[in-house]
Amino acid sequence: THGRTPLMAGNWKSNLNHVEATGLVQKLAWTLQDKRWDPAKSEVAVFPPFTDLRTVQTLVEGDKLQLEYGAQDVSSHDGGAHTGEVTARMLAKLGCRYVIVGHSERRTEHDESDAVVQAKALQALRADIAPIVCVGEGPEVREADGQVDHCLAQVGGSLAGLKPEDITRSVIAYEPVWAIGTGKVATPDDAQEVCGAIRQFLAEEHGIAVAERVRILYGGSVKADNVVAIMAEPDIDGCLVGGASLKVDEFAAICRFY
Numbered sequence: 060t061h062g063r064t065p066l067m068a069g070n071w072k073s074n075l076n077h078v079e080a081t082g083l084v085q086k087l088a089w090t091l092q093d094k095r096w097d098p099a100k101s102e103v104a105v106f107p108p109f110t111d112l113r114t115v116q117t118l119v120e121g122d123k124l125q126l127e128y129g130a131q132d133v134s135s136h137d138g139g140a141h142t143g144e145v146t147a148r149m150l151a152k153l154g155c156r157y158v159i160v161g162h163s164e165r166r167t168e169h170d171e172s173d174a175v176v177q178a179k180a181l182q183a184l185r186a187d188i189a190p191i192v193c194v195g196e197g198p199e200v201r202e203a204d205g206q207v208d209h210c211l212a213q214v215g216g217s218l219a220g221l222k223p224e225d226i227t228r229s230v231i232a233y234e235p236v237w238a239i240g241t242g243k244v245a246t247p248d249d250a251q252e253v254c255g256a257i258r259q260f261l262a263e264e265h266g267i268a269v270a271e272r273v274r275i276l277y278g279g280s281v282k283a284d285n286v287v288a289i290m291a292e293p294d295i296d297g298c299l300v301g302g303a304s305l306k307v308d309e310f311a312a313i314c315r316f317y
């Protein structure tokens with residue numbers, strides 16, 4: 060076996076203030092316990108807005124919850140005069156284990172290039188935070204059957220110059236843009252096609268040992284009723300979940316897919 064622990068990541072996007080975050084995290088922890096969830100079989104992480112992170116940290120540490128958490132974005136800068144930016148070191152101080160970089164909403168709404176995503180991933184790694192690097196094709200690319208080339212170019216650009224040990228610690232999320240928030244989930248075969256190609260690319264670029272350790276997630280309209288088929292694919296090591304991560308029972312069922 061490959062020994063990669065599945066990661067179920069809930070991206071809250073711009074939803075829930077810090078008071079609402081408390082409710083969701085507590086209910087999630089109770090529901091997972093109820094369902095006899097085993098963290099060794101699926102690691103669960105939530106991604107609240109920046110303003111909720113301190114509250115989530117207090118809750119997770121105070122109640123010794125076995126949940127991980129992280130941020131949805133990070134600055135590409137170290138610190139200093141960059142008004143409005145939140146640095147990786149600040150996130151590390153808040154106990155973030157992960158940070159999402161290059162989500163398609165950031166790539167489109169904030170024009171983030173692969174170079175910017177790479178700089179953010181590097182900042183995260185320097186602060187000992189694992190970046191979850193998002194890639195994925197839009198509908199036109201999919202229609203032209205260009206999804207593999209498109210995603211491999213994004214992976215190559217977003218991980219450019221990273222050391223093998225940094226790549227090993229990183230997570231890659233394949234999220235076809237046409238499947239995000241649309242209810243149109245990729246078929247397990249379609250998701251595996253790209254995730255398998257990403258692992259093969261990593262093996263060619265960085266060696267098999269690195270490629271076998273990197274976790275590759277699928278994201279795009281994951282629900283409790285499609286997660287089992289997706290997770291059965293050999294190169295899919297977890298899911299990045301948007302909408303369904305705001306519904307406690309649904310997300311807990313996704314986390315308890317096994």
Ligand code: PEP
Pocket residue numbers: 070234238239240241242278279280281299300301302303
């Ligand atoms: C996402 O934005 O990362 C995502 C996968 O969203 P949804 O699950 O709502 O499609």
